[in-house]
Amino acid sequence: MSGSLVLPGFVNAHSHAFQRALRGKVEGGDFWAWRESMLAVAGGLTPGQVREGYAETYREMRAAGYTAVGEFHYVGLAEAQAAVTAARDAGVELVLLLAAYGRGGLDRFRQESAADYLRQVEALASEGARVGLAPHSVRACPRSWLEEIGAYAVREGLVLHVHADEQPREIEECLAEHGLRPIELLAEAGCLGPRTTVVHATHADAHELDLLAEHGAGVCICPTTEANLGDGFPPLSGLLERGIPLSIGSDSNVRIDPLEELRELEGTARRQTLRRNVIPVERLLRTGSSSGAKALGIEAWPDVEVDLAHRSLLGVEREDVPAALVHGCGADVFLGSS
Ligand SMILES: [Zn+2]
Numbered sequence: 487m488s489g490s491l492v493l494p495g496f497v498n499a500h501s502h503a504f505q506r507a508l509r510g511k512v513e514g515g516d517f518w519a520w521r522e523s524m525l526a527v528a529g530g531l532t533p534g535q536v537r538e539g540y541a542e543t544y545r546e547m548r549a550a551g552y553t554a555v556g557e558f559h560y561v562g563l564a565e566a567q568a569a570v571t572a573a574r575d576a577g578v579e580l581v582l583l584l585a586a587y588g589r590g591g592l593d594r595f596r597q598e599s600a601a602d603y604l605r606q607v608e609a610l611a612s613e614g615a616r617v618g619l620a621p622h623s624v625r626a627c628p629r630s631w632l633e634e635i636g637a638y639a640v641r642e643g644l645v646l647h648v649h650a651d652e653q654p655r656e657i658e659e660c661l662a663e664h665g666l667r668p669i670e671l672l673a674e675a676g677c678l679g680p681r682t683t684v685v686h687a688t689h690a691d692a693h694e695l696d697l698l699a700e701h702g703a704g705v706c707i708c709p710t711t712e713a714n715l716g717d718g719f720p721p722l723s724g725l726l727e728r729g730i731p732l733s734i735g736s737d738s739n740v741r742i743d744p745l746e747e748l749r750e751l752e753g754t755a756r757r758q759t760l761r762r763n764v765i766p767v768e769r770l771l772r773t774g775s776s777s778g779a780k781a782l783g784i785e786a787w788p789d790v791e792v793d794l795a796h797r798s799l800l801g802v803e804r805e806d807v808p809a810a811l812v813h814g815c816g817a818d819v820f821l822g823s824s
Pocket of ligand 1: 500558649685
């Protein structure tokens with residue numbers, strides 16, 4: 487086959503670009519041990535390093551077919567500005583999801599108050615950055631912060647992204663503090679709505695999934711990172727049965743390949759249901775593109791071109807190309823990937 491095939495670009499709805507530096511390292515312990523190493527890297531970042539390092543990672547994303555990215559950013563305001571510049575340098579559409587961090591983590595992650603956080607978001611927006619709200623997690627944000635940020639998101643019509651239910655310990659701590667599971671707390675605090683994306687939801691129970699569906703909230707699944715960190719399997723049957731919108735993210739950026747994220751997603755669903763073609767290919771491709779764009783609140787983002795002469799597509803019928811991409815190709819199949 488010769489020529490090319492144009493597809494909507496892939497949308498990376500959840501990225502922490504600096505964590506790319508950790509690939510190949512710290513392959514022992516559990517999530518919490520990994521987090522210590524991650525904090526050590528985060529602690530030393532400067533705006534200059536962010537600008538240079540993020541631009542390199544975003545170029546890698548662009549080459550792999552991601553043309554838009556949601557950067558979930560919790561390493562400082564000057565560094566957020568540097569990330570916006572890095573994305574411009576690399577030619578990717580960026581939505582800066584500035585994280586609200588009220589407690590825990592490192593000094594540099596935290597704002598003094600929710601109002602102080604919202605002022606930072608407004609400062610970034612006034613400089614021309616496309617922004618979204620990101621209360622980091624129920625670990626990092628007290629309930630009053632969640633309430634204030636949730637209300638602001640509704641008032642301003644902004645997307646709201648939040649990590650939840652990635653690890654069992656987070657759920658135990660939330661139950662101990664609030665008597666509620668994380669997504670139950672988010673619902674009560676006014677953080678769930680059609681512009682909300684819950685990142686991971688790996689250990690969400692049936693009631694939490696019901697709440698997501700009732701509020702029209704979506705879930706961003708980050709399969710390669712969730713595998714790498716030993717998070718667990720997402721509750722795909724429960725998500726799909728309820729029609730909860732899904733998007734994908736490269737998260738820790740241990741891998742940068744949207745086809746691999748989608749293949750993992752469908753592969754997990756097949757293992758869980760003992761069936762094939764659980765998420766049809768067209769829907770998988772939308773999960774990797776338009777669904778992510780909706781999660782980020784963007785309406786336009788660049789397309790990508792598939793190299794139909796690529797050796798991994800040799801002998802594939804034209805009508806089978808979309809399925810062959812997801813199930814049998816890597817991101818080097820996109821033109822401009824090398
Ligand atoms: Zn994350």
